[in-house]
Amino acid sequence: MGPGVTAGRTGALLVVGDVVTDVVARHRGPLAAGTDTAAAIRTLPGGAGANVACWAAAEGCADVRLLGRVGADAAAWHERELVSAGVRPRLVLDAEAATATVICLVDAGAAAERTFLTDSGASLRLEPADWSDALLDGVARLHLSGYLLFSEPSRALAAVALRAARARGVPVSLDPASAGFLRDLGVDRFLAFAEGLDVLLPSRDEACLLTGLSDPADAAAKLSRLIPLVVAKLGADGALVARYGEVLARVPAAPVTPRDTTGAGDAFTGAFLAALLAGSGAEDAVARGCRAGARAVERVGGRPPARE
Numbered sequence: 001m002g003p004g005v006t007a008g009r010t011g012a013l014l015v016v017g018d019v020v021t022d023v024v025a026r027h028r029g030p031l032a033a034g035t036d037t038a039a040a041i042r043t044l045p046g047g048a049g050a051n052v053a054c055w056a057a058a059e060g061c062a063d064v065r066l067l068g069r070v071g072a073d074a075a076a077w078h079e080r081e082l083v084s085a086g087v088r089p090r091l092v093l094d095a096e097a098a099t100a101t102v103i104c105l106v107d108a109g110a111a112a113e114r115t116f117l118t119d120s121g122a123s124l125r126l127e128p129a130d131w132s133d134a135l136l137d138g139v140a141r142l143h144l145s146g147y148l149l150f151s152e153p154s155r156a157l158a159a160v161a162l163r164a165a166r167a168r169g170v171p172v173s174l175d176p177a178s179a180g181f182l183r184d185l186g187v188d189r190f191l192a193f194a195e196g197l198d199v200l201l202p203s204r205d206e207a208c209l210l211t212g213l214s215d216p217a218d219a220a221a222k223l224s225r226l227i228p229l230v231v232a233k234l235g236a237d238g239a240l241v242a243r244y245g246e247v248l249a250r251v252p253a254a255p256v257t258p259r260d261t262t263g264a265g266d267a268f269t270g271a272f273l274a275a276l277l278a279g280s281g282a283e284d285a286v287a288r289g290c291r292a293g294a295r296a297v298e299r300v301g302g303r304p305p306a307r308e
Contacts (some may be wrong), residue, residue: 012063012138013056013273016161017049017145018123019068019078019091020100024262024301028108044301045081046102047123048177049145051263051302055270055292057086058304061277064088067135069126071098084307092130094122106260106300114262124151128160135161142170143273146177149193150185162196173199175269176206183209191226200227201269207232216240217247231272231286233265233293239286249283254294263302268293 027039053066069092070078078099082089100123105115124147136142142165148158165172174197176182182190187210194200200223202210207219207230217240220232224242232240234253241249271292275285292304299305 011140011277012065013053013061013141013143013277014065014067014135014139015049015053015056015143015145016067016126016148016158017052017143018047018100018120018147019050019066019070019082019089020045020047020102020123021074021078022046022102022104022262022301024104024106024260026106026108026260026300031105040108042300044303045078046104046263046302047100047145048147048175048266048302049143050078050082050087051266052143052145052175052270052273053087054082054085054303055267055296056274056277057270058307059271059274059288059292061274063138065090065135065139067126067130068092069094069122069130070100071122074099081303085303086307090135092126094125097122097125100124104260104262106262108259114260120147120151123147124154126157127153128156131157131160131164133164136164136168136170139165139170140277141273142172143269144172144174146175147181149190150178150181155193159193162193166196171198173197173201173269173273175201175265176203176210179203179205179209182206187212194227197227199229199231201231201233201265201272203265204232204234204237217242217250221245221247229282231282231289233268233289235261235264235293238290239268241282241286249286251283251286251290254291256294256297258297260300261297262300264293264296266302267296267304 100121103117220242268289272289
């Protein structure tokens with residue numbers, strides 16, 4: 001068991017990240033430009049950070065906390081949804097911006113691939129003033145949503161949180177979140193931040209973008225020379241575990257018929273972190289993440305099933 005894995009450590013998971021209102025539109029076949037396309041449309045709670053927190057709670061993590069920023073338009077609804085999922089939210093109310101909204105266009109064909117239209121709203125207006133080191137009291141792991149890095153205020157908050165966690169010896173993980181936004185931010189700026197992490201959880205596209213390599217195994221191995229533990233999420237191809245420049249394990253995906261791939265990576269991350277907190281090794285935690293990701297794509301939206 002190496003860096004990024006904590007054996008037998010008890011404590012809370014603190015997630016810092018985005019809380020989003022998802023409008024999920026499932027359509028079949030190509031969109032008809034200039035006219036109507038029939039779709040099944042639902043409004044659901046989402047956001048990469050919030051989804052990770054909810055999946056970690058669903059996977060048995062007893063104390064999951066979330067720091068996020070929302071607008072007054074949907075604050076009460078999001079707080080209720082998070083509490084009902086077993087998460088302890090600390091939602092900063094933004095007086096000027098509305099809650100982030102994402103329109104998820106999901107092709108209801110066999111691959112259930114999705115396209116996002118994103119209005120980041122209040123979520124990327126988190127700032128250092130929203131942070132307190134007391135948020136780390138009782139925390140065994142800190143997880144940062146990569147979306148925090150895509151605006152100046154929330155990037156500054158992420159840096160403050162990372163420094164505070166490292167000062168306390170709390171391991172920090174991050175999911176890069178978006179290959180498109182990563183290109184805008186710049187690979188060098190992202191990697192400069194990532195040097196302080198213990199765990200990085202990129203998708204296939206993100207890992208390849210961050211390294212300039214076309215093979216995800218090579219990309220994960222290269223990233224693991226910078227970050228102690230790298231877990232590359234490969235969707236239907238499972239996941240890779242890399243350390244110290246070498247891929248140590250390939251974990252297959254669970255077979256599944258997808259309905260909506262929204263939030264599958266968040267489900268993986270939440271279950272993976274819950275397993276680490278329970279004392280699992282990295283490979284077992286990745287296997288648990290793959291199983292959660294499979295359950296997620298069978299559902300519409302990015303959250304786990306509601307608790308009884």
